[in-house]
Amino acid sequence: MTLHINQISVRQVKGVSAPKEPELHAFGVHTVGDLLEYYPFRYEDYRIRELSAVKDGEKITVQGKIMGEPVLQRYGRSKSRLSCKVAVGQWLVTGVFFNRHYLKDQLEPGREIVLTGKWDQRRLQLTVSESEFPGSKSAKSGTLQPVYSVGGSITQQWMRKTVQQALVQYGMMVEEVLPRELVAQHELMPRREAIMRIHHPEDTREGQEARRRMVYEELFLFQLKLHAYRAWNRERKDGVSHKIDNEAVLAFVRQLPFALTDSQKKVTNEILHDMRQPYCMNRLLQGDVGSGKTVVAAIALYAAVTSGHQGALMVPTEILAEQHLRSLQRMFEPYNIQVGLLTGSMTERQRRDVLGGLQMGLVQIAVGTHALIQDSVVFRNLGVVVTDEQHRFGVNQRSVLRRKGMNPDVLTMTATPIPRTLAITAFGDMDVSTLRERPKGRKAIKSYWVKHELLERVLGFIRREVSAGRQAYVICPLIEESEKLDVQNAIDLHIQMQQAFPDYKVSLLHGRLPAAEKDEVMRQFGINETQVLVSTTVVEVGVDVPNATLMVVMDAERFGLSQLHQLRGRVGRGEHQSYCILIADPKSETGQERMKVMTETDDGFEVARRDLELRGPGDFFGTKQSGLPEFKLADMASDFAVLEQARDDAAELVAGEDFWKLPEYEPLRERLVREQIFQGDLLD
Structure with missing residues (x-):
């Protein structure tokens, strides 16, 4: 049996x-396959150039004839400057070699030489970084040399030589993996040629074509995995098929104290349609801050309970869990639906009562933090799992909760609007529902960026809002990855605000407060006993106080765009005009750009798009557990058109019967089996 290069x-x-x-x-x-797919991230250009076309300061390669004897100057014991005149076309230039005195005897007058280095137009001088004589065995002149990511004892030269050796030994074993019709349709290089050319392109165009081929392959194979998984998941038909009582759901919606937006109605229908099906729902609900995701989740949970199942809602923080508990209890009280809370700080007695209720089915809905996924938590009949702010949980945490039922439906919510690029990539195995409308009556939040020297004016503005009966948040910056330091920073800011507002109650909230104390702080702020709340970013997600109209963020340049947008979303929830003031003196261009974006738009989708541009996909969710793939070549921002094409091609292929039956697709099917796509809960 012939071994594959992998x-x-x-x-x-x-x-x-x-x-x-x-x-x-x-x-x-x-493996050899890994080495051949260890692609260069750029190329060094050693092609001979005409000096007339070169700009000052550019790195160039020229060929010429040595004119006259070289001159060697020594400085101390180890430093030297070697120079010689070289005729390059119509130009007489000076080639300067630092600390390479040993070349003196080789620089013979009349000999042809190739020089690479930085061009000084004014002095007609080339500071030489590399030189060679035409015809030498390892000549680079006239070529594009690959530049790899290297380190340790692995040098650039060694890596180039080793990849070249692998191509000589095993290049003929490289097999095509893409279907013939796609290679022809998109005019792609054959795989073997693309692997050769990406390491050693004849020219820039050839390198670009080789990269285009391999980027398409990478994105197509990834999309094929996602679409094959979705197709297989739907064919299994082993999910919960909810018997939803339409009249009961309609009655529940009618008794809400507000009318649903058209967007909420649309996504609710999409979710309920999925819940009726025999396959597992795997849906992402994304919407801007304040777009009303929680009520949509409540409708899904209500539908699950009325069809005889339990529901679970997992959130990242205890504050948010307690807030959801209260809002769900208010909504479900008339229907005698029991909602239980599970968090890490509960007493053993409280915990035991909720666990028993879940196991016996007396508690129909569980709201909690990651405490929900502990082994001791057992549901009688879990039918739907909702995770809020999903990027705060690792893939493993979400799948553990999912396994607490017999393939329950899964609804994933995020208030971080996800650019289409990332939605296709990170959530390609999910159906995506999007809330785009603000609830009726919500006013746009006015955002301002001010420098620190205007702090007194900001304090005056806070005083104006508070004296009008409104409330304000003052957010403390993240100093570094140390909760202790952040708490100290918050304490200092709290003292400063108390001194600034002696007539008003100023409270402090941070992550290290005991749960009961946090609850009491939030309760007082919720009923306007506290007028100014100094807080760390624990208020970033979900905290809902309609009377709060002012969000002040200190040292705002320390926060990412999405986080600033989340913080801004804590205000603007009531009838009064709301404001967000960012106090910042950003030194970096990125920091200035963030402030600019925040004052130009309050559309979360636009903020997310700009955030992706500024930070790149790897940092967008701020966690390695986000499930984002790491591509070798593809870049989700610049290769978006290729990503969309690859997605469409993969979806079309998987939807047809030929892919599952014809022998020509056998290698691709084997690849999916090797990657364990059809083994259940692996793509979360």
Whole structure:
């Protein structure tokens, strides 16, 4: 049986010694296939250029003839400057070599030489970084040389040589993985040629074509996994098929103290349609801050309970869990639906009561933090799982909760609007519902960016709002990844605000307060016993006080765009005009750009798009557990058109019978089996 290049150890490549092997492993290179797919991130251009077309300060490669004897100057014991005149076309330039005195005897007058270095137009001088003589064995002139990510004892030269050796030894074993019709349709390079050319392009265009081919392949194979999983998941038909009582759900919606927006009606219908099906719902509900996701989740939970099942709502913080508990209890009280709370700070007695109620089915809905996923939590008949602010939980945490039922429906909510690029990539295995409308009567929040020297004016503005009966948040910045320091910072700010507003009650909220104290602080703020709340970012998500109209963020440049937008979303929830004031003196361009974006738009989707541009996809969710894939070549911002095309092609292929039956697609089907796509709860 012939081994595939992904089954051959990289140790088999000539020149890879035993000490070098673990260093390659550290780069993720274990097999020959990994080495061939260890792509360069740029190229050094050694193509010969005409000096007339070169700008001052550019790095260039030129060829010319040495004119006259070289001059060597020494400085101290180890430093030297070697220079010689070189005729390059019509120009006579000076080539300068630092600390390479040993080249003096080779620089013979009349000899042709190739020089690479930085061009000084005024002095007609080239500071030489590399030189060679035409015809030498390792000549680089006239080529584009790959530049790899290297480190340790692995040098650029060694990596170039080793990849080249792997291509010589195993290049002919590279097999095509894409369907023939897609290669032809998109005019893609054959895979073997693309692998060769991406490491050694003849010119820029060839390198771009090779990259285009491999980017498409990477994105297509990823999308194929997602679409194959979705198709298989729906075919299983082993989810909960809810028998939803339409009249009961309509009656529940009618008794709400507000009318649903058109957007809320639309996504509610999408969710209820999924819940009726025999497959597991796997839906993402995204919406801007204050767009009304919680009430949509409540309708889904109500529908599950009236069809004889239990529901679970998992949130990232205890404050948010307690807030959801109160709002769900208010909504469900007329229907005698019991809602239980599970958090880490509950007493053993409280916990035992809720656990018993869940196991016997007396508690129909559980709201909690990650305490919900502990082994001791057992549901009688879990039918739907809702996770709020999903990017705060790791993939594993979400799937543990899911396994507490017999394939319950899953609704994932986020108030961080996700740009389409990321939605297609990170949540490609999910159906996406989007809330775009603000609830009726909500006014746009006015946002301002001010420098620190205007703090007195900001304090005056806070006083004006509070004296009019309104309330204000003052958010303390994150100093560093140390909760202790952040708390101290909050305490200092609290004292400062108490001194500024002696006539009003100023309270303090931070993550290290005991749960009961946090509750009491939020209760007092909720009923306007507290007028100014100094807080760390524990208020970032979900806290709902309609009378609060002012959000002041200190040292706002320390926060990311999405986090600033989340904080802004804590106000603007009532009938009064609301404001967000960002106090910042950003030194960096990125910090200034963030402030600019925040004052230009309050549309969360636009904020998210700009955030993706500024931060890149890897940092968008701020967690390694977000489920975002790490691509070798593809960049989700610049390769978005390719991503959409790959998604459409994968969806079309999976939807047809040919893919599942014809022998020509066997390698792709085997690949899906190898990657365990059809083994259940693996794509969360």
